[in-house]
Amino acid sequence: MQIDVLSLFPEMFEGVFGSSILKKAQEKDAVSLKVTDFRAFSGNKHNxxxxxxxxxxxxxxxxxxxLFRAVESVRDDQKTPRIILMCPQGERYTQAKAEELAKEEHLIFLCGHYEGYDERIREFLVTDEISIGDFVLTGGELAAMTVIDSVVRLLPEVLGNKQSHIGDSFSTGLLEHPQYTRPVEFEGMMVPEVLRSGDHAKIDxxxxxxxxxxTWSRRPDLLTDYVLTEKEQQWIKEFVTRKNLDS
Incomplete structure (x- = not known):
């Protein structure tokens, strides 16, 4: 995958792109990450x-x-890019969107500053407008980093364990289950017996x-469009009973 970022502050990406999973992804040639300062395309002596x-x-x-000139400079004639405007007015970002973008060959991220964008950028240049939440940042750089990280980790061979992202929160429509590791007992706090049983069906x-x-207790909104099985419906009845007993 090829990812280009257009920003007025390319130095902001150095630490993020040069560390952790994003660094490893580049070393494995799973992704090419490049940041371009679009000030160079201002076309006037004062930049x-x-x-x-x-x-x-x-x-x-x-x-x-x-921005039009900068996008043209990074276009690959062999690929049709998704041109993504990071903007608080955009579509709220989700794991489903990350999975969608991870299937693309070329992504171009536009990171703005100041009060906003000339509307012609929205209408005639970009293919997607994305917001990472209902709040406003100084610029689009931090938001773009967030989206890029979430997309790159989904690419084949990037994560050491190919199954690592499958059970992530939101990937299944639900939040991820609790996780435990050694020691079994820590200051009186125990790892649940079922996880030590070796019975994989019960563990699952x-x-x-x-x-x-x-998900039911922390993010019930996620269950609005989630189709519950009969067993899951029974579990929710148990949750309600448990809550009533605790209150």
Whole structure:
């Protein structure tokens, strides 16, 4: 996969792209990561990439020319890129979107600053607008890093264990079940007996039930479109009973 980032602050990506899974992914040639300073495409002697908004108002707006030119400079004629605008007005980012983007050959991320973008960038340049949450950041860089990390880890051969991401929170529509490791006992706190039983069928059922409970208790909104099996419906009845007894 080829990933290009257009930013006014390319130095922000050095530590992230040069560390951990993203570094290993590049070493394995699973992904090519490149950051381009789109100020170089301003086309004026002052390298100005923003201007005052028509109609008045506070703040400055990113001009269309630098971003259109920068995108053209990183396009690969052999690939059709997804051009992603990081923006608080965009579609809220989900694991499903990460899995969708992980199937693409070329992603181009646009990271803005200032008050916003010239609307022609939205209308005629980008294919996707993504928001990582209902809050506003200084710029799109941190949001782009988040999306890129979540996409790259899904690429084949990137994670050491090919199954590592399958049980992640949100991958199944539910939050991930609790995890334990050695020691069995720590300051009186024990690893659940079922996980030490060696009975893989019981362990699998325990994990599914705990995953559902964690989702039901912490993120019930995720269950709105989740299709419950008969067993899962019974488990939820047990959860309700447990909650009523505890209250």
């Amino acid at each position: 100005q990439v923003d201007d005052y908004p028509y109609g008045g108002g506070a703040g400055m707006v990113l001009k269309p020319e630098p 059922e325990w994990r599914k039930k705990e995953s559902l409970y964690r």
